[in-house]
Amino acid sequence: MSTVRIHDPVTDENDGVASPELDTAHGPILYLEDVTVSFDGFRALNVLSLYIDDGELRCIIGPNGAGKTTMMDVITGKTRPDAGTVFFGQTIDLLKLDEPSIAQAGIGRKFQKPSVFEQLTVFENLELAMHTDKRVWPTLFARLNSTQRDDIEIVMETIGLTAQRQERAGSLSHGQKQWLEIGMLLMQKPKLLLVDEPVAGMTHQETERTAELLLSLAGKHSVVVVEHDMEFVRSIARKVTVLHEGSVLTEGTMDEVQNHPRVIEVYLGD
Amino acid sequence: MGIGNLLARDRVGKTFLTLLALFAVVVSTLNLLVPEASAFHVSTFTVTVAGKYLCYALLALAVDLVWGYCGILSLGHGAFFALGGYAMGMYMMRQIGERGVYGNALLPDFMVFLNWKELPWYWLGFDHFWFASLMVLLVPGLLACLFGWLAFRSRVTGVYLSIITQALTYAFMLAFFRNEMGFGGNNGLTDFKDILGFNLQKDGTRVAIFLLSALFLGLGYITSRFVVESKMGRVVTAVRDAESRTRFIGYKVEHFKLWIFVFSAVLAGIAGALYVPQVGIINPSEFSPLNSLELVIWVAVGGRGTLYGAVLGAILVNYAKTIFTGILPEVWLFALGGLFVAVTLFMPDGLVGVARRLRLGGVR
């Protein structure tokens, strides 16, 4: 296995697709302020505030029920908060957009449970995810041009599924599905990647490769990783946020966080 | 992309289209050119029945498109079919003109005896064939658009969607049964005389409509194939399998669903418009929820998500119906009901699925 080659979205913006202008002049690419979500009286998010900087790689940890997935849901438009504001850059109010618009604005998400289109081939999965005009009529008459084909080829190589290009996604192994989903994420050319437990069910080697990939992405993209695997988090993390009962318990480097008395209490206290 | 290119990957489709063309040519030749006394003569009865089957096949195609590919189980497609039929029926009603029993050039007979004084506004324009044809496309299309927009926007899916489509067609049935609606109530529209000046009772006209049905079935098949082979086809398949995932990669799912729903409704409308001149009557029972359910079964029997399966299912089930109701009317419902159960339990992919399995089994 060679080094991971990444198709570079920042330098490759000539695909002619207009998305809302992202303004990150003042630093953070994502603002969550005082976000509250409750289900049947249970507060999944409790006045949560969180900022992600442009180009940052952030890891988010927390015990079960801390609100990690709900937070992702709020950012990607699946769940509407009861209160609070969520901005993408300075200008894009995510609460006013639906899921597809958020995706088109440049936020990609990888789910905890690998979710690919099982009836479609690997190639078709990537083709669908590709950053392009995703309105109805253009889709009906869409044909792949050579650049786009090349893009797909590159990503397939990146995720190591070139040989399986015509196989149905449903027949892939668990790890391959994880990779395919990451590949789809790359095809979307997002500015912010939300990655939910990327290495669950992966072999040690695959985990390493994933870490490598995520690290190489950071800088040009902002990446938010939610993960339980502490070793993995340690291997990639620069800054770690701990969520507990729907709000931020603490933030800092891995060492700072691990020595924080409240964190120890939360993780071990039960 | 040329048709040949499109069909290159669809060999069954190619076979089907060839057979369809052959069938159309043979039937019409044997009807028009072979003398009636000959053993090879095909009676007009047969032509009409065959034409009816082709309309059903087109309707089944429309259902397969939304159900088989997009996962929308519509239990109200009969409504689009009937609306297309009514639009064509209204044109043919207006063509009767003074030849109605009351000799009233301004109003259809049923309006005369219900004491209507003038033609209601929604009948205006149906004197013209182009207008009626436009309405055949527009009315089902707009209804599907309105209904789909409301339903898909608020993410009504699965069973709920099926049930409210059923409510939709049921509401239409009740409405069209009302005589005040101005569509002839229970008797519907009937006693058609001619279409575009051609006498509907002439064999030539009948064969022409039969050929048109075959043509539209062929065209419907090719366009549907184009749609499902396009990237859109892959998007709707994605929607069927993982709707919310499709949203997260940036597709406005409700727009795609709406588009395919409307397209399918228009196909159903065309099928209805071709059906009515061949059977000679359109009545509110076409809106009955039972009809819509039955046509879903045609698709299931043939095999959904294949297009040709729907065509096969529609023709076979209806042919069986003609045969069974002829010889054993009491058994027909047992057979049909049993078929429903058997298909869902034992052959979820329909006949096409069975054929595929046999084929694969043979190879092994």
Next chain:
Amino acid sequence: MSKRNNNPMLPCWEKPLLLLASGLWVLALLLAGLAPARADALADALNPLPTVAMADMEQAIGKLAQVQDPRVGGVLKALLEARLFYVKESKRVVFADPKDDGFKLTDALTGEALGEVGRFDVKKIPITNALRTVLNSAIAKLELTAPDAKQRLKAVESIIQNPNPEALALLTKQVGQEPDNTVREAIQVALSLADLSGSDKTLRVQAIHALEGNLNQEVRNRLTALQEKTETGDFIEPDSDIRNLAAVALKKIQLKLEMNRLGEMLFFGLSLGAVLVLAAIGLAITFGVMGVINMAHGELMMIGAYTTYVVQLLMPNAIDYSLFVAIPAAFVITALVGIGIERGIIRFLYGRPLETLLATFGLSLVLQQLVRSIFSPLNRSVSTPSWMSGSLEINSALSLTLNRFYIILFSLLVFWGLLMILKKTRLGLEVRAVAQNRAMAKAMGIRTDWVDAMTFGLGSGIAGVAGVALSQLTNVGPNLGQAYIVDSFMVVVFGGVGNLWGTLVGGLTLGVADKILEPYVGTVLAKILMLIFIILFIQKRPRGLFPQKGRAAEG
């Protein structure tokens, strides 16, 4: 009320009756004078009946009614109830009661039992509607002194409808000694109405005051008649005081009527709603709890209704109790059928709701045809027990039909029972557990297979019970189920899947709304509007009136 007017001025349409009655009266007096022997008089009047022509029947009955004999009432009633026959050969008039395939006869004059005869040996003495009216008023007069207050009340009401001087004279005599309040009030109304028709202004004014706010239909008609004009535009009633007084009285009555009308509408709505709830609640279980779309639900109701029919066939002499047998029988039978369906078909299709829909639809066709083959395609006749016929009279303008009333009660009872089963029993607990998290329930040792079968059986059993109720309202035939299936789905979807309270509130709301709309837009449009409303409502609240909340609901 001492001074009475014995020659009331009746509206013109009553004159022929009056003439007829007085004519008969004179005739009767003559006859009474001529025939001293009472028994013979009855025989004289009775014996010609078999041979008398239809046109002369009225006279013959009049004659019969005038005979002073205690047996006359029995004979007249028998005639009214179509129990009065004659033996074809001897022309002897008899009472006939059906027995097996023939009749048991009793001599009408002597009361002597005459044994049993075949169906074709006797012939019924025919009567028509016109004669029924005559009979009713003749019986009314006789029953004015009956010991039972209810019979007396009926008699008085009949006189209010068809007043004649002779009967009014009887009433005047009776009013002082009448022990029952209701009957006395009715008599007062009759007398006041007679006063109103008189010519004495004081009496008439008194009468109007006495009738103020009275809801009796006849009172309203008479007061309305006072306001009417002739063809030429003059008032029929010349006295403007009387007219104005009557108008005031009428207005008060109208106001009361409006209130009653509202009550009636509510009752109609609730009863329609109760039927919807009954039809939908079984579905709420199978659809809501198990996620199974059971299109054969209507046919399960049909089986329940046919069970009622069979039960009645088996106990023809105890129709009144038949429902108490039919309800448990229908529950057990349909529950078994339901369990059969679940084990045979549904269990292979869990997690594929759309396919359960198709399979059960196929099943519904099979069940329908099965019923056609067994019971013939004709509708079957199910009798209504006597305690369910008729109506509960709140006042003269508002009466609640008993069958509907019981069905409302019954549906509430079924609802409550179901709620208790789900809340209080082990089965209920397991059902809820499986509904919420199948895998977890299984892990905890719940036999999900068994719970599924029982749940489906429970839902089906309830459908069967609903069928028993429907058999009292509508046709028992192969199409019974189809008529209700769309409606029941609407109720469940509107109320919110997985929530029994939603079904109850949803069903009752739809019922009442339908009945409120009906007078304005007619039945069909009301129904269409309800359907459109539900379609739009689902867009707004895709999970119904009472949605299941939380993350579990999102999957």
Next chain:
Amino acid sequence: MKSFRSIGNLLATATLWLLSSLLSTTALAEETIKVGILHSLSGTMAISETTLKDTMLMLIEEQNKKGGLLGKKLEAVVVDPGSNWPLFAEKARELLQKNKVAAIFGCWTSVSRKSVLPVLEELNGLLFYPVQYEGEESSKNVFYTGAAPNQQAIPAVDYLMNDLGVKRWVLAGTDYVYPRTTNKILEAYLKSKGVKDKDIMINYTPFGHSDWQSIVADIKKFGTAGKKTAVVSTINGDANVPFYKELGNQGITADKLPVVAFSVGEEELSGIDTKPLVGHLAAWNYFMSVDTKENAEFIKKWHEFIKNPKRVTNDPMEAHYIGFNMWVKAVQKAGTTDTDAVAKAMIGIEFPNLTGGVAKMNKAHHLSKPVLIGEIQDDGQFQTVWQTKGLVDGDAWSDFLPESKVIIADWTPPINCGNYNTKTKKCSGQKY
């Protein structure tokens, strides 16, 4: 994918099979006279129509026992249009084109007749239609053996008005063409008799209506306003049971407010608990209870044929009985089964009714028959309470509707037209 080839094969075989089976439809050698029976044996109308199919089979069997017709045996061709209106047209075409039947006996609902009509006219076939209907039609190819409105509705109203003194009228019907037309004719007729608008209440309900509470309450309110009131019911089929049940429960009895029905016969009553109905009325041309020799014989034969002594007979059965026998006589008279010759011979043919008297086929292709009014008894039978003095000519075009007043039907020369406008002297809408 190789598997596709097999599906292609499947499709091909299916199509060929279909084609070949459709081709093999040529008629066999003709040794019998074929009679088509076009009644629904499945679906919603099967309830009523199956009986008529059996009646026809019985009549044909009878005729064959008598030696057939023109020296040939009769052969019944039974098809099932399954209560599906387009299918009626298709099956009629099948009967005429494929089976070459000499005549068709069939249809029940108006819409099924309307659906068949163009096919009959195109292929020049004969239809005998046995059910009471709304009139406003007379086709060269159809003989209407059921009652026209003037043979059922108008006599019934006359009876109520004259004999029962009814002054106020409720016209209640199912919302389709028969009740609509009948009620329109009755409304015009009542107004011509001086009945005012406020004394007529018209109400329409959908097919299979089951919740009659409000309507019956309205009728009750309307009926207790002081004048004698009657309900003229054209309520159809399944809606009747809940209607009568609700009447009974709300205390509306026949002596207070009689209901006269045109769609409730013996067969329908056999599925109803008749106790609450006793005394309500129906108008027909035939009652099973009528005491004549012919009727007794007919009932006996019917019971023998159907092997069930409890089965009832009804008006449409008599209509088929008369229609079939008239057709037999006409074929004998014409000496051929040729449509035009038989149609010509039909006019003026007479045949004894089961209820006494002789029915006659008149020039408008409608029968002249007596009209009977009966009261429902608790045994599900009717007791005749009134009867027209002589025969009533079936009137295809009502004299009480402004548009049809000027139209007459006369299938004899020189008019030879089903809808001849006596004012304009024109025959409209005919193709011959």
